Each structure stands twice: as structure tokens, then as C-alpha cells.
Amino acid sequence: MGQKTLTLTLGPLQFNWSAEVFADFYARVADEAPVDRVVIGESVCSKRTPFYRDQIPAAIERLKRGGKSVVLASLALVTLERERRAARDLFKQTEHEVEIDDLTLMNWTRPEIPFAIGPLVNVYNEATLAFLAKCGAQRFCLPPELPFASVEVLAAAAAKYGASVEVWAYGRMPLAVSGRCYHARAHGLSKDSCLFVCAQDPDGLAVRTLDGADFLAINGVQTLSHKYCNLIRDVDQLAQAGVTGLRLSPHSGDFVAVARAFAEVAAKRIAPDEGFALLRQAVPEADFSNGFLFGACGAAPLVSA
Amino acid sequence: MSGQGKLELVCPAGTPAAFRAAIDAGAHTVYCGFNDETNARNFPGLNFSRAEMTESIKFAHRRGGKTLIAVNTFPRAGDLALWTNAVDDAARLGADAVILADIGLLDYASRRHPSLRLHLSVQAAAANADAIAFYARSFGVKRVVLPRVLTVQEIAAINRAIAVETEVFIFGGLCVMAEGRCSLSSYATGKSPNMNGACSPASHVDYHEEDGELVSRLGGFAIHRVAAGQAAPYPTLCKGCFQAGAYRGHVFEDPVSLDAASLIPQLAEAGVTALKIEGRQRSRAYTEAVVRSFRRALDAQAAGKPIPASELRGLTEGQQTTSGAYRKTWR
Structure with missing residues (x-):
């Protein structure tokens, strides 16, 4: 019997990519990326959805043919009427698991539709998890x-309830969500007349301090870390702690290489340091951190386990 | 819920002295917290011991005022007792309500203290009628403090659709992010509002002169640079000056505070029950002045008279203000 490995989940795309890039990305993930679950759909800004909505059914079909389980993403901050309706509609379908990223959706859950709680819901302790x-x-x-x-x-705590726990293992970390669009603001626009300027930055717009230090990245109403979370060298320790899944968050570049590196390390086919070297090669420009888990703060330099 | 009469004025207190000043100045209700990590203004020298809380609640009750105890950080995994004790003590000391954000703690409070009134903290960021319905149904929450991401029109629509009261911020510091869903401070310093009750904590602040400029840093990141000799603003992360693409300046928000006094009539019309003043960390004198002024404004509103503008202008002297998300153009 093979050793049980960690489940790899591809998180929802956080950025505003064009419909073509969106379709190509998910086609490649479906055909080549060794991930088990794919969360697909908009979690950041509902204004983006019309641009790629038509691509989603085909992407889902292809992902399923590629053996992935498909999970529908939900919006992180639901305020508008149409956003409330969209949230409700996610539980009208019966085919797919839903990931809840705003507790608004807890109103609509039904026993026959499995659901997961996403990283933007405040689960800080065992009482909330229970x-x-x-x-x-x-x-x-x-x-x-x-x-x-x-x-x-x-x-x-999750094990007691037969639930599983996944951690954010790769990619820029979501730090905040707002009613205001910072991409629009940086371009002298407002959210309601934003001209979709967030589409210019496939991995977010860098925010640097006035002395030139890399700090954050803005992505519409969302603020992300400059650093990419990278837990590839911490996989053993996480598994020992009872973590059963790793979340990889989409970025531009060779994402299949990123997924392969994690899959190889999770299956113990290569050493963590080897996996780390593969990531370094796949995304040479990224600054990595595991600071929230192991360091003094989220922006702390990588700490070796 | 909408259509009620007088607006309730909910005022902050970080010390027993500020508490008494707020009641004396006309606060209908005062909110405060215990002196530990269980509340979202966990600053050194601030907040209430159990004995001080007991006395303060009695003082308010003698004057016909109410006390709300904020236990609105998110309990640390494996360390729930600090938070459940705070809820138990709030109930025992006779608090008129507790203000909670965490689902686990709401669940605990609703089961253990069924007669304790529960308010949903702004830290829970319940931003629409469906989210509010979830908290009302699951835990019997009686009032929701709305996140500062909504317009007055959206607030009115929410009040038409829900059966519980709403409370909104009217004056004071302004979060530009959805509250309780921001870990910017934690990213730069390791201390966060959600986990530690502190945003941009003073323990991680450093002022330093470099090349004729005064730089204020948070966790080593430069947040402001001003010419030496100028007053350097406190480095609150989201009010800092940064570079984003071609834009150089206040990427998230200008160093402004919220003043929605001019919107009191519209907020009343929108069916809001209570108006909240931010600032448990402020001095007793500030609390007293702000509360007195807003009480006069609310009395004028209740009597159908215009709100005396001069009352409110003095409080924001020398400081820029905004009406924030209440007006759609802010977004």
C-alpha cells in the first residue's frame, strides 16, 4: 500500500486575467498539474466575473477529465444584491462542492452539497471550527x-469531526479586503468607474515603501503580501501536525512546475531542499516566506524547520 | 429593523475616568473592555480590571446608562479560557450586552448565558442581510455593528431586510479595510487586531532621522517620510505613504478620521438604532468633548431641529475628515 500523501488544492485565481489566459491556465492545470482539487471562480471582485464566466464550464469539464475534483469559489466580501444572489445560487447547483469565503453563504448550505471553509473566514480556534x-x-x-x-x-480538532485541514502553502497571501478599490485609486479612478485597471498586473501591483523596499501588492479591493508564502520545506512538519492538505495559489509563470515540486515533496520522491530549488528555478523573482507559521511576522525571512 | 425613535449614542471608554466622563456628558451607552487580549483595543495602561468594570457598570446603571463589554478578538487556539472567562465575567458583573466577533465564542455565550444580550462586533464584518441573518439565527444576536464598507443606501436596504438592530460608526478612527479581515499589521509586526487586539502596535514603531528626513517605521517598513522638524505621523500601516506603480502617496487612505455627523438625519432615516464613536484609546477630555457634542446633535435631531454644525467642527480642528464609505464616491 502506498503512503498516504497530502492533498494538493489549487486555490481560486486571485487576479484579473483575460478570458484567454484564464482558459489556457486551467487547461494546462487540467492536463498537466498534479493537484487533486481545484477551486475555481471569483473570490475578489464580482465586477470581473462577466469577462471569463463563459470559460468556466469548459474549464470545469476539462479539469474533471484530468481527474481533479472541482470546487466552486465564492466571493470574499458580499455587499451588493447581485452578489447576494450569486452566493445563494452556488447552493442551488448540486454537482459541485462549494468553498465558503464569506459567512453569508452559511445561510444557504444544504446537507446534500458538501462545503469547505476557505482561508478568508476567521477560523482561529477549535470552538469556531467545531x-x-x-x-x-x-x-x-x-x-x-x-x-x-x-x-x-x-x-x-478537525480530526475529531472527521474534517480535514489545509494550509496556505504557496503564493502571495491575502492580507485584507476593502470596500474600496486600490487599483482604481492608484490610477486616479474609483471602484465604480475602474476601467478594470487591475488587469494590467497579473500578480498584483507592487506597493513599495518610500525607501524602495518591497512590501505589499494590491489587487483591486484586495491587499496581498509582497512575499510568496512557501512551505515546501515544512511539509513533513505540517503532515506530522495532522495537516492533510496544501493550498497552492495561482500565479503567472510556470505554475505546473510549482505544483510538480510540491507533489514530489509531498510524496517523498524528492527531498524538501530539492523541491525548494525547483521552486527557486520556476519563479526566480519571487521572495519567499513562511513567517506567519514559523517566524516573528508574516514578512519574516524564511525560517528553516 | 427600522422605524424606531431616538438614536442611541454609544461612546468609548478606555479608563474608568473616561467612562464616568462619557456618562456625565450624555452617553446613553458606553462600551469598554477588560485589560487583556480579549478586546480589540489592547493597549498598555488601557481598559478595565474586573473591579473597575464592576464599579463602572454600577455607575452607569445609577445614571440610567448602559454598559457594553467588547470581547471582540478571536480566541487563540488551545487557549479559549481567557475569552470564555471574559464572557462569564461580563454576564456576572451585569453588563447590558457583550460585543463578540468569534463564532466559537458566540456559540459559547449563547448556550452558557442565554439571557445575556449579544451584539455582533464590527470585527465580524457582517456586511449584508444574509450574513446578519446567519448570526441572528445561530446565536440570537440582537444588534450588529456594521462594517465600514457600506453606503447609507446599502445600510437602509439592510435594515429593511433584517429583524435585528444596527449600530454604525459616526466619528473617530477609520479602518479602510473590512474590519476583522485584515492581517496587514500582523504581516509587518506579528501583532494583529484579530489575534492580539492591536493594530500597528507602538512596540514595533521606530522614528529615525535619515538624510534630513524623519522616517517613521513599523516593523522596519517605512510608513512615512517627512522633512526633519515636521511632526511625523504615527505609522498606522494603512494610512502610510507608499509607491504603487506611478502613484506615490497614500495608497490606501489619507490620514483622515471619520466624521459622518452631517449624515445623522440620513442614518436615522436608514433605520439605524445606534451611532458609535470610535476611540477607547483617547483621553478623557476628548471623550467628554466629543460625547457632549454628539449628544446635543442627537437631541436636535430627535426634536426635528437642524444639527448645529458649529458643535462638530471644533472637534476635528486641524484634522482632515471623511464620511468614508457612507458616500459611494469613497470607493
Whole structure:
């Protein structure tokens, strides 16, 4: 019997890519990326959806043919009427699991549709996890802000309810969401007349301090870390703590190489350091951190386990 | 819920002295927290011991005022007792309500203290009628403090659709992010509002002169640079000056505070129950002045008279203000 490995989940695309790039990305993931689950759909800004909505059914079909389980993403901050309707509609379909990224959706869950709790819901402790698990949540992707000590406690708590715990293992970390669009603001526009300027930055717009230090990245109403979370060298420790899944967040560049590196390390076919070298090669420009889990702060330099 | 009469004025207190000043100045209700990590203004020297809380609640009750205790950080995994004790003590000391954000803690409070009134903290960021319905149904929440991402029109629509009260911020510091869903401070310093009750904490602030400029840093990141001799603003992360593409300046928000006093009539019309003043960390004198002024404004509003503008102007002297997300153009 083969050793049980960690589940790899591809998180929802956070950025505003064109319909063509969107379709190509998911086609390649479907055909080549060794991930088990793919969360697909808009989680950041509902204004982006019309541009690629038509691409989603084909992407889902192809992902399924590629053996992936498909999970529908939900919006992180639901305020408009049409956003409320869209949230409700996610539980009208019966084919796919839904990932809840705003508790608005807890109104619409139904026993026959499995659901997961995404990283933008505040699950900081075992009491909150227990409540949501009793409501039917089967899987939790924990908030990226949590330290390792909390992850250990939450993984143990989830096991009691037969639920599984996933951590944000790769990619720029979501740090905040706002009513205001910062991409629009940086271009002298407002959210309602934004001209979709966020489409110019496939991995977010760099925010640097006035002395030139890399700091954050803005992505519409969302603010991300400059650093890319990278837990590839921490996979063993996470598995020992009872974590059963790793989330990889989409970025431009060779994402299949990123997924392969994680898959190889998770299956113990290569050493963590080897996997790390592969990531370094795949995304030479990225600054990595595992600071939220193991360091003094989220922006801390990589700490070796 | 909408259509009620007088607006309730909910005022901050970081110390027993500020608490008494707020009640004396006309606060209908005062909100405050215990002196530990259980509340979102966990600053050194601030907040209430159990004994101080007991006395303050009694003081308010003698004057016909109410006390709300904020237990609105998110309990640390494996360390729930600090938070559940705070809820137990709030109930025991006779608080008129607790202000909670965490689902686990709401669940605990609703089961253990069924007669304790629960308010949903702004830190829960319940931004629409469906999210509010979830909290009302699951935990019997009676009032929701709305996140600062909504316009007055959106607030009115929410009030038409829900059966619980709403409370909105009217004056003071302004979060530009959805509250309780921001880990910017944690990214730069390791301390966050959600986990530690502190945003951009003073322990991680450094002022340094470099090349004729005064630089204020948070966790090593430069947040402001001003000419030496000028007053350097406190480096609150989201109010800082940065470079984003061709834009150089306040990427997230100008160093402004919220003043929605001019919107009191519209907020009343929108069915809001209570108006909240931010600033548990502010001095007693500030609290007293702001509360007195807003109480006069609310009395004028209740009597159908125009709000005396001069009352409010003095409080924001020398400081830029905004009506924030209440007006759609802010977005």
C-alpha cells in the first residue's frame, strides 16, 4: 500500500486575467498539474466575473477529465444584491462542492452539497471550527495569518469531526479586503468607474515603501503580501501536525512546475531542499516566506524547520 | 429593523475616568473592555480590571446608562479560557450586552448565558442581510455593528431586510479595510487586531532621522517620510505613504478620521438604532468633548431641529475628515 500523501488544492485565481489566459491556465492545470482539487471562480471582485464566466464550464469539464475534483469559489466580501444572489445560487447547483469565503453563504448550505471553509473566514480556534464542522463543513483551509501552534490545535480538532485541514502553502497571501478599490485609486479612478485597471498586473501591483523596499501588492479591493508564502520545506512538519492538505495559489509563470515540486515533496520522491530549488528555478523573482507559521511576522525571512 | 425613535449614542471608554466622563456628558451607552487580549483595543495602561468594570457598570446603571463589554478578538487556539472567562465575567458583573466577533465564542455565550444580550462586533464584518441573518439565527444576536464598507443606501436596504438592530460608526478612527479581515499589521509586526487586539502596535514603531528626513517605521517598513522638524505621523500601516506603480502617496487612505455627523438625519432615516464613536484609546477630555457634542446633535435631531454644525467642527480642528464609505464616491 502506498503512503498516504497530502492533498494538493489549487486555490481560486486571485487576479484579473483575460478570458484567454484564464482558459489556457486551467487547461494546462487540467492536463498537466498534479493537484487533486481545484477551486475555481471569483473570490475578489464580482465586477470581473462577466469577462471569463463563459470559460468556466469548459474549464470545469476539462479539469474533471484530468481527474481533479472541482470546487466552486465564492466571493470574499458580499455587499451588493447581485452578489447576494450569486452566493445563494452556488447552493442551488448540486454537482459541485462549494468553498465558503464569506459567512453569508452559511445561510444557504444544504446537507446534500458538501462545503469547505476557505482561508478568508476567521477560523482561529477549535470552538469556531467545531461549530462550522457541526454545520457540515468537511474541510478547512486555515487563515494564512495563523502560527504553527494554532495549526496543530486546529488539525487535531478537525480530526475529531472527521474534517480535514489545509494550509496556505504557496503564493502571495491575502492580507485584507476593502470596500474600496486600490487599483482604481492608484490610477486616479474609483471602484465604480475602474476601467478594470487591475488587469494590467497579473500578480498584483507592487506597493513599495518610500525607501524602495518591497512590501505589499494590491489587487483591486484586495491587499496581498509582497512575499510568496512557501512551505515546501515544512511539509513533513505540517503532515506530522495532522495537516492533510496544501493550498497552492495561482500565479503567472510556470505554475505546473510549482505544483510538480510540491507533489514530489509531498510524496517523498524528492527531498524538501530539492523541491525548494525547483521552486527557486520556476519563479526566480519571487521572495519567499513562511513567517506567519514559523517566524516573528508574516514578512519574516524564511525560517528553516 | 427600522422605524424606531431616538438614536442611541454609544461612546468609548478606555479608563474608568473616561467612562464616568462619557456618562456625565450624555452617553446613553458606553462600551469598554477588560485589560487583556480579549478586546480589540489592547493597549498598555488601557481598559478595565474586573473591579473597575464592576464599579463602572454600577455607575452607569445609577445614571440610567448602559454598559457594553467588547470581547471582540478571536480566541487563540488551545487557549479559549481567557475569552470564555471574559464572557462569564461580563454576564456576572451585569453588563447590558457583550460585543463578540468569534463564532466559537458566540456559540459559547449563547448556550452558557442565554439571557445575556449579544451584539455582533464590527470585527465580524457582517456586511449584508444574509450574513446578519446567519448570526441572528445561530446565536440570537440582537444588534450588529456594521462594517465600514457600506453606503447609507446599502445600510437602509439592510435594515429593511433584517429583524435585528444596527449600530454604525459616526466619528473617530477609520479602518479602510473590512474590519476583522485584515492581517496587514500582523504581516509587518506579528501583532494583529484579530489575534492580539492591536493594530500597528507602538512596540514595533521606530522614528529615525535619515538624510534630513524623519522616517517613521513599523516593523522596519517605512510608513512615512517627512522633512526633519515636521511632526511625523504615527505609522498606522494603512494610512502610510507608499509607491504603487506611478502613484506615490497614500495608497490606501489619507490620514483622515471619520466624521459622518452631517449624515445623522440620513442614518436615522436608514433605520439605524445606534451611532458609535470610535476611540477607547483617547483621553478623557476628548471623550467628554466629543460625547457632549454628539449628544446635543442627537437631541436636535430627535426634536426635528437642524444639527448645529458649529458643535462638530471644533472637534476635528486641524484634522482632515471623511464620511468614508457612507458616500459611494469613497470607493
